[in-house]
Amino acid sequence: MSARLGLARPLLAWYDRARRDLPWRRAPSPYKTLVSEFMLQQTVVATVEPYFQRFLERFPDLPALAAASEDEVTAAWSGLGYYARARNLHKAARAVVERHAGELPADEEALRALPGIGPYTAAAVAAIAFGARTFALDGNGARVAARLWGVHDSIDVPATREALRARGLAEVPAARAGDFNQAVMELGATVCTPRAPKCGVCPLSSKCRAHATGAAARLPVRTPKRKKVVVRVACCACVDGAGRVLLVRRQAGLLAGTWALPTVELDGEDAGDAARAAVREVGVRAGRLVARGAVRHVFTHRDVTAEVFRVRAAARRVRDGQGARRWLGPEELASVGVSSFTQKTLRVALGPHPVPGGAGLSRGTERRR
Numbered sequence: 001m002s003a004r005l006g007l008a009r010p011l012l013a014w015y016d017r018a019r020r021d022l023p024w025r026r027a028p029s030p031y032k033t034l035v036s037e038f039m040l041q042q043t044v045v046a047t048v049e050p051y052f053q054r055f056l057e058r059f060p061d062l063p064a065l066a067a068a069s070e071d072e073v074t075a076a077w078s079g080l081g082y083y084a085r086a087r088n089l090h091k092a093a094r095a096v097v098e099r100h101a102g103e104l105p106a107d108e109e110a111l112r113a114l115p116g117i118g119p120y121t122a123a124a125v126a127a128i129a130f131g132a133r134t135f136a137l138d139g140n141g142a143r144v145a146a147r148l149w150g151v152h153d154s155i156d157v158p159a160t161r162e163a164l165r166a167r168g169l170a171e172v173p174a175a176r177a178g179d180f181n182q183a184v185m186e187l188g189a190t191v192c193t194p195r196a197p198k199c200g201v202c203p204l205s206s207k208c209r210a211h212a213t214g215a216a217a218r219l220p221v222r223t224p225k226r227k228k229v230v231v232r233v234a235c236c237a238c239v240d241g242a243g244r245v246l247l248v249r250r251q252a253g254l255l256a257g258t259w260a261l262p263t264v265e266l267d268g269e270d271a272g273d274a275a276r277a278a279v280r281e282v283g284v285r286a287g288r289l290v291a292r293g294a295v296r297h298v299f300t301h302r303d304v305t306a307e308v309f310r311v312r313a314a315a316r317r318v319r320d321g322q323g324a325r326r327w328l329g330p331e332e333l334a335s336v337g338v339s340s341f342t343q344k345t346l347r348v349a350l351g352p353h354p355v356p357g358g359a360g361l362s363r364g365t366e367r368r369r
Ligand code: SF4
Pocket: 144, 147, 148, 191, 192, 193, 197, 198, 199, 202, 203, 204, 205, 206, 208, 209, 210, 211, 216
């Protein structure tokens, strides 16, 4: 790799002219930075914006978020996908209240020690919220850096990313470290895009190795992705006489931690038999199952097809009431975290709008920024 490129001056001048007006950049605060960084993991800016606004109205600061229940937090996240992020953000907020008296720590190591905060998020928050001279390398940053330095090694390999991070760090100016990090992210999102980078308008084109050698479109190199695992499941909506539906909180596997219909993975058996067994498993005496149709949902690593059934529940008795199973009416469905996949299965089982405000919220697999 070549030596230091002197990126700060042209990049920051461009950022001052071209940066987008985003809600977390208005009256910025460490809390806004933290929430936005969690939301932007795996999800594009346009999708995040309205969720961010609503989330901040619902939980205006860290203590408010820490004081909320997990259900309230996942409900506010509902439809944004990747629910582990919501649970981790909530845990991090509680840890900040317990360990740091409700004030987000400025130190990268202390941030890294919070639940759910990895090296990227710790560096991004330390730089953006507190001006720490560090470099946050996410997928966007790795792409931009691989092109700038003409790196043809796979950016999925940790050693390559670490080398790119070191190169990036050497470019970060002490005075505007946060803006420099945001400028790299902004360049990756709007100019140095995955396909068809706009080198003609790029403020760094005169310093870019990939541009000089005509390799921009071929970089970065990535390790081929493994194929998604194809999964078939059966699920069943148990509906009681009052129109309430039984949801269970999944303990592990697909959608762990979220509320879903009783669901069982199929291994060649009849979907109706499996759905009936799943219903029995949660302690419901079921009548005749009615097949309602199939739902397909593509997750990051799995391509899931669900056969959906519906049944009148003969009894509201369930085996435990310890918070893992709940009968919910339509309004209550909106108050718990219901994933896009579960919203789809509920629509097929119950009709078009089982979750108020939930229609059309299927965005689980979008790219970051
Ligand atoms: Fe990316 Fe092209 Fe700019 Fe290089 S010149 S950083 S490839 S947009």
